[in-house]
Amino acid sequence: MSLSKQAVLTGYRTLCRCLSSTVRQSCHYQTSAPTEKVPVTEQLAINKETLPFTELVRDFLDPTEFFQAVRDVAEINFICGVPDSLLKDFCAYVSENVPPEDHVIAANEGNAIAIAAGYHLATGKSPMVYMQNSGIGNAVNPLVSLAAPEIYRFPMLLLIGWRGEPGKRDEPQHQLQGRLTPSILAALGIPFQTLPDYIEGAQQALATAKYHLGNSRSAYALLVKRQTFLPYKAKRNNAVGSHGSGAVLTREIAVQLIADGVHKKGEKIALVGSTGMASRELFEHRSARGQSHSTDFLCVGAMGHASSIALGIAIHSPRTKVYCIDGDGSVIMHMGALPVAGGLTSLVPNFRHIVLNNGAHDSVGGQPTAASNFHSINLTQAALACGYKEVRLAVTKEEAVEGVEWLQGTTGPAMLEIRVKKGGRKNLGRPTNTPVHTKEEFMKHLQMQTTE
Numbered sequence: 001m002s003l004s005k006q007a008v009l010t011g012y013r014t015l016c017r018c019l020s021s022t023v024r025q026s027c028h029y030q031t032s033a034p035t036e037k038v039p040v041t042e043q044l045a046i047n048k049e050t051l052p053f054t055e056l057v058r059d060f061l062d063p064t065e066f067f068q069a070v071r072d073v074a075e076i077n078f079i080c081g082v083p084d085s086l087l088k089d090f091c092a093y094v095s096e097n098v099p100p101e102d103h104v105i106a107a108n109e110g111n112a113i114a115i116a117a118g119y120h121l122a123t124g125k126s127p128m129v130y131m132q133n134s135g136i137g138n139a140v141n142p143l144v145s146l147a148a149p150e151i152y153r154f155p156m157l158l159l160i161g162w163r164g165e166p167g168k169r170d171e172p173q174h175q176l177q178g179r180l181t182p183s184i185l186a187a188l189g190i191p192f193q194t195l196p197d198y199i200e201g202a203q204q205a206l207a208t209a210k211y212h213l214g215n216s217r218s219a220y221a222l223l224v225k226r227q228t229f230l231p232y233k234a235k236r237n238n239a240v241g242s243h244g245s246g247a248v249l250t251r252e253i254a255v256q257l258i259a260d261g262v263h264k265k266g267e268k269i270a271l272v273g274s275t276g277m278a279s280r281e282l283f284e285h286r287s288a289r290g291q292s293h294s295t296d297f298l299c300v301g302a303m304g305h306a307s308s309i310a311l312g313i314a315i316h317s318p319r320t321k322v323y324c325i326d327g328d329g330s331v332i333m334h335m336g337a338l339p340v341a342g343g344l345t346s347l348v349p350n351f352r353h354i355v356l357n358n359g360a361h362d363s364v365g366g367q368p369t370a371a372s373n374f375h376s377i378n379l380t381q382a383a384l385a386c387g388y389k390e391v392r393l394a395v396t397k398e399e400a401v402e403g404v405e406w407l408q409g410t411t412g413p414a415m416l417e418i419r420v421k422k423g424g425r426k427n428l429g430r431p432t433n434t435p436v437h438t439k440e441e442f443m444k445h446l447q448m449q450t451t452e
Contacts, residue, residue, distance in 0.1 A: 040231060059198040060230040063093040066202055070128060073206040074213075076157060078119045080104040081112045081130030082333075086161030086224050088365025089232040091130065095367050096234055105367055108304065108333045109135035113142040117154045126213045130159040132364070133181045133223075134174070134301060138333075143188055147219055155213035157206075158190070158221040165225050172435060173301035185221055192221035197228045245374050246395045247419040251356050252428075254400055254418050255281045258325060258354060261404035268320040268449040270313060270442070273298040274306035274330045276363035277424050278356055282325065283431040293433060294445040300435055304333030307353055311341050313446070314351040314412070320449050321350050321408070328357040328371035331379060341413045342387020351412040353388070354404075355379055358422045366422060374419075383415040390414045 040060060067090070070076050079098065083091045083105065094103050106112035109131045116127040131139065147154035164170045164178020185192050191212060196202050205222060212220040249257075255278055262269050273279030279298040286293050297313075299306045310324035331338075341351060357379060359372030371377050380391035390410050394403040394417070403416045431438070 040227075059196075061195070061197050061199065061202055061228050062230050063090045063232045065199045066090060066229070067093055067097070069199065069203050069206055070157075073203050074126070074128075074157060074210045076126055076128045078102050078116070078123075078125070078127040079130065080106055080115045080119075080127065081159070082106055082109050082132070082135055083361045083364045083367040084130065084132035084135075084161035084163070085364040086132070086163060086226055086228070087130055087159065088367075089229040090159075091365055091367050092232045092234050105361075105369070107335070107370065109138040110140075110142050111138075113139050113147060113156070116156045117142070117146055117152070120154050120156070126155040126157060126210075128157045128159055130161075132161045133163055134177050134303075136160070136181070136184055140188070143190070143219060148189070149216060149218040153217040154219070155217045156219050157209050157213065158192075158219055159195075160192075160221055160223050162194075162223040162225055168226055171300060171430065177301075181223065188219075190219045190221050192223055195222040195224045195228060197225070245357070245359060245419045247358065247421045248395070249397055249400060249418065249420050251278060251358060251362070251420040251424060252281045252285075253397070254356055254420050255325065256285050257397070257400050258323070258404055259285050261401065262321070262323055262408060264408065267408075269295060270310075270317065270320050270322050270446060270449075271296045272306050272310040272313065272322065272324045274324070274326045275299045275301060275303040276327055276330070277428065278325050278327060280428055280430055281424070283433075284429055287432075292441075293431075293438065294441040296438075297442045298431055298438060300431075304330050305337075306330060307341065308334070308337045310353070311337070311344070311348060311351060314348040315344070317446055317450060318350060320446065321352060322348075323352045323354060323407075326353060326355045327362075328355060328359060328379065329361045329369045331355055332370055335382070338383055338386035338388070342383070345387060345389055345413060348413055349411045351414075352407050352410075353383070353413065353415040354407070355415060355417045356420050357417055358420045360422045362422055362424065380415055380417045383413075388413045388415050392416050394418045 079094055079102065104115055106115055112129045112131065116129045119125070119127045146152055147156065162178060162181060164174035164176065166179060170178065182192070193205055193208070195205055209220045209222065259282055262271070273282050273296060282296060283293065283298060286296065297309065299309065306326050307324045310322050314322040341348065341353070357371055359374065360366045360368055371379060380393050384391050389412065391414065392403050392406060394400040400418050403418065407414060407416050
């Protein structure tokens with residue numbers, strides 16, 4: 001499809017004029033009643049029934065076609081970022097079809113911006129950086145102090161999953177982030193538009209982005225709404241067990257072993273669950289057992305910070321054994337937390353760090369983390385090098401049970417890594433308690449342990 005320069009320029013100017021208006025309007029959207037989620041196959045059948053009323057047809061963007069348009073229209077060859085559930089099908093295609101030198105899954109979004117900047121320095125070309133909108137916070141510093149047109153003028157296309165899009169059902173943390181996303185981009189001076197869900201519209205958007213990257217030499221963003229992409233089925237087996245982890249446990253079973261194992265009669269404990277599936281599995285296990293949720297603080301956002309929250313609790317609740325149930329992607333996202341904990345050995349003998357390692361960003365599509373290379377990446381040895389007093393690795397169920405028992409008796413800061421299989425239950429629920437309720441009950445629990 002050929003696009004005239006005048007058409008691209010007109011679209012770009014119109015977009016820039018409408019930017020501030022769009023941001024103002026987005027702040028006043030009200031969340032409507034949720035609509036029933038229709039599977040893609042059913043929707044495609046419905047599309048046939050709507051004809052000849054083409055305006056009622058629901059489009060989906062083919063990840064393969066979009067990738068090709070990124071290459072041909074935007075002339076972008078290097079892609080990096082942090083996976084997101086709304087981008088999972090595009091990310092799955094890229095992970096399977098793009099060589100490692102042209103695609104890097106970063107530790108966090110700021111890391112991705114910096115890698116993209118290095119690519120531009122080496123080649124003079126524009127890269128793509130993908131992320132969830134909740135990751136914009138991690139990217140703000142390099143976007144402002146490195147990539148901005150007032151500083152080094154790094155052109156890059158940002159592909160951002162718009163969780164919490166106004167009018168769509170989502171979790172509280174995503175609803176807030178979704179409402180703020182346009183305002184944040186506007187405050188950063190980054191022009192943006194929504195990625196169309198049909199290839200001709202996507203090509204036009206990419207042409208507009210290319211014009212901006214070439215002329216303004218700064219970032220341009222495409223916001224991706226829910227169910228924009230058609231599903232992409234990976235052709236090769238990405239199960240973690242095939243990459244040498246030796247894992248036999250599911251993550252859910254490991255969570256249950258931990259939750260049941262750390263409870264000793266008369267012992268004061270607190271658990272901090274990381275963002276993602278593990279916290280959801282912990283909540284469901286407590287509910288199934290009829291147990292109180294007050295011992296658990298579940299991170300619904302702030303990926304990568306669970307261990308730091310647990311560390312802060314451990315410092316100021318010295319009589320409580322504080323367990324952090326973490327994931328490999330979360331640990332890698334903010335690994336600077338490891339030497340901080342390791343440097344406070346005299347203050348936190350009660351700090352226990354459990355990492356459930358499946359080598360994948362499981363909650364957003366299953367793309368691999370750096371920890372998936374089990375032959376060269378060793379999280380327990382990294383913790384030991386960062387000052388943790390003791391570390392241990394568990395692969396079998398027996399080793400996991402023994403590891404939890406060992407962790408109870410050891411002196412922290414200590415880490416137990418449990419290798420787990422990728423994937424989980426399709427019908428896994430979400431916590432039914434509000435975040436504020438969870439916080440208040442957890443604080444009461446800590447206060448009671450302090451006064452006993």
